[in-house]
Amino acid sequence: MAKRLPKPPKAYKDLEFLNSPDARTIRMLAEFLEPQRRFRAANIRDTIVFFGSARIKPRKATLKELKNVHAEVSRAVRPTKAQLQSLRSAEIQVEMSRYYEDCVELSRMLTVWSRRFTNRFVVCSGGGPGIMEAANKGASLAGGKSIGLNISLPFEQFANPYITPDLSFEFHYFFMRKFWFAYLSKALVVFPGGFGTMDELLEVLTLLQTEKIKKKVAVVVYGSEYWNRVLDFRELLNHGTITKRDLELFRFCDTPKEAFQYLKTFLMETYVRPGNGMETG
Numbered sequence: 001m002a003k004r005l006p007k008p009p010k011a012y013k014d015l016e017f018l019n020s021p022d023a024r025t026i027r028m029l030a031e032f033l034e035p036q037r038r039f040r041a042a043n044i045r046d047t048i049v050f051f052g053s054a055r056i057k058p059r060k061a062t063l064k065e066l067k068n069v070h071a072e073v074s075r076a077v078r079p080t081k082a083q084l085q086s087l088r089s090a091e092i093q094v095e096m097s098r099y100y101e102d103c104v105e106l107s108r109m110l111t112v113w114s115r116r117f118t119n120r121f122v123v124c125s126g127g128g129p130g131i132m133e134a135a136n137k138g139a140s141l142a143g144g145k146s147i148g149l150n151i152s153l154p155f156e157q158f159a160n161p162y163i164t165p166d167l168s169f170e171f172h173y174f175f176m177r178k179f180w181f182a183y184l185s186k187a188l189v190v191f192p193g194g195f196g197t198m199d200e201l202l203e204v205l206t207l208l209q210t211e212k213i214k215k216k217v218a219v220v221v222y223g224s225e226y227w228n229r230v231l232d233f234r235e236l237l238n239h240g241t242i243t244k245r246d247l248e249l250f251r252f253c254d255t256p257k258e259a260f261q262y263l264k265t266f267l268m269e270t271y272v273r274p275g276n277g278m279e280t281g
Contacts, residue, residue, distance in 0.1 A: 031176040035169055039184065042167060046271065047124040047147060047184040048110055048263070050103060051200045052131025052191030052222075054157065059097040066090040099191050099223060100134045106189065106222075106256040107138025111146075113264060119144055121186065121267060126150065126177075127168065128157040131191045136162035149177050178203065186271055187218040187263050190250075192226040208249050209242075218266040219250035220259050227252070 008014075017023055039045075057065075069090040073079045079087075107123050114121040123139040125132040127148025139146035140162040148163035151171045159168050171177040181188075182204065190201045201221070207213040221227050228234075236242045253259035 028173060028176060031171055031173055032179070035180055038166070038169075042145075044122050044147070044167075045184065046121050046186045048114075048121050049124045049181050049185045049188045050107065050131060050135035050191065051126070051188065051193060051197050052099065052103065052134075053096075053193035053197060054126075054128045054130035054132060055194070056096050056100050056130045056134075056192065057093060058100050058134075059094070062090070062093040062097040066094050096192065099226075100131065102222070102256050103131050103134035103189075103191055104138040104141070106259050107135045107146075108142045109138075109256060109260045110263065111139040111142035111144035113260075115142070115144060117272060120272075122147060122167075124149065124181070124185070125163075127159050127163060129160055131193065133160035133162060135189075136160055149180055151177050182207065182213060185217055186215070186267060187220070189220045189222055189259060189263075191222045198231070205246075205249050209246055216266075216270050218263055218270075220253050220263065221250050222253050222259060224252040224254055 011017055018026065066087075069083075069086050073083050073087050076083060110121065111119075111123055122145060123135050124147040125135040127136075127150030132148070136146045136148060137160075145164040145167060146162065147167040147169070148159050149169050149171060150157060150159050151174065159170075169180075178200070181200070188204060190197060201219075204213070204217070204219060208217060208219070233242075233247060237244060237247060251262060253262060
C-alpha cells in the first residue's frame with residue numbers, strides 16, 4: 001500500500017510563498033487591513049499628524065554635544081577645518097532644537113484639549129526619533145495616547161518609547177504608510193525636515209490641490225524662516241506654476257500657541273459641531 005504524502009501547508013500559512021514576489025499584493029493588503037482592524041478596535045477616527053526631521057534633537061542633548069565639541073576646539077592649538085565644521089554643525093543643532101521643544105509643547109497642548117472630547121483627535125507621527133519622538137512625547141506628557149507609523153529602512157529606525165504600545169505600527173510600503181497618515185488626518189503639522197518631510201508635505205498639498213482629498217484638512221507649516229529658505233513658495237506663484245489660491249492650502253505658524261489656536265479653531269468649527277453631545281466651548 002502506497003504511503004500517504006504529507007499535507008502541504010495551506011497557502012496562507014506558507015511563509016516562503018507569503019514572502020515571495022508573487023504574494024506582494026497580499027502583503028500590501030495586509031498593511032491596509034491590519035492597521036484598520038487596530039484603529040477600529042481603539043475607536044480612532046481622527047488624527048493630528050506631525051511630520052518633521054528625524055535628526056532634530058532635544059535641546060539638552062544638543063547643548064551637551066556643543067559643550068563637548070567646543071572643549072575639543074578650545075584644546076587645539078590650531079583647530080582643523082573639520083573641527084570648526086563640527087563646531088558650526090553643533091551650533092546649528094542647538095538652533096534647530098527649538099523645533100523639538102516646540103513640537104513637544106504643541107502636541108501636549110493639543111492632547112490636553114482633545115481630552116475634553118474623549119481623546120477624539122489623536123496625535124500621530126512617523127514613529128521614529130527627532131520631531132516624531134517629540135510629537136509622541138508631548139501626547140504622553142499630557143496623559144494621552146498617540147500613534148507611531150514606523151517604517152523599515154536600510155538604516156535602522158526604531159520606534160520611540162513614547163508611542164502608545166497598542167498603536168505602534170511597522171510598515172514596509174511607503175505608500176501604505178502615507179495612506180494611513182492621510183486617511184484619518186483632520187490636521188497636519190509639518191516641522192522642518194529633509195527629503196522625507198518635503199515629500200510628505202508636497203504630496204498632501206498636491207492631493208488637496210487636486211481635490212483627491214475631499215475632506216477639510218488644516219495644514220500648518222511650522223517655522224516660516226526655515227521653510228521660506230528651503231522652499232520659496234512665493235517664487236512658485238511668481239513663476240506661474242501655482243495659483244494664489246494654492247497658497248491658502250496651508251498656513252505658516254511660528255509658535256506653539258499660534259499653531260494651537262489655529263488648529264483648535266479649525267477643528268472646532270469643522271469637526272466638533274453643536275448639538276452632537278460634545279462640548280463646544
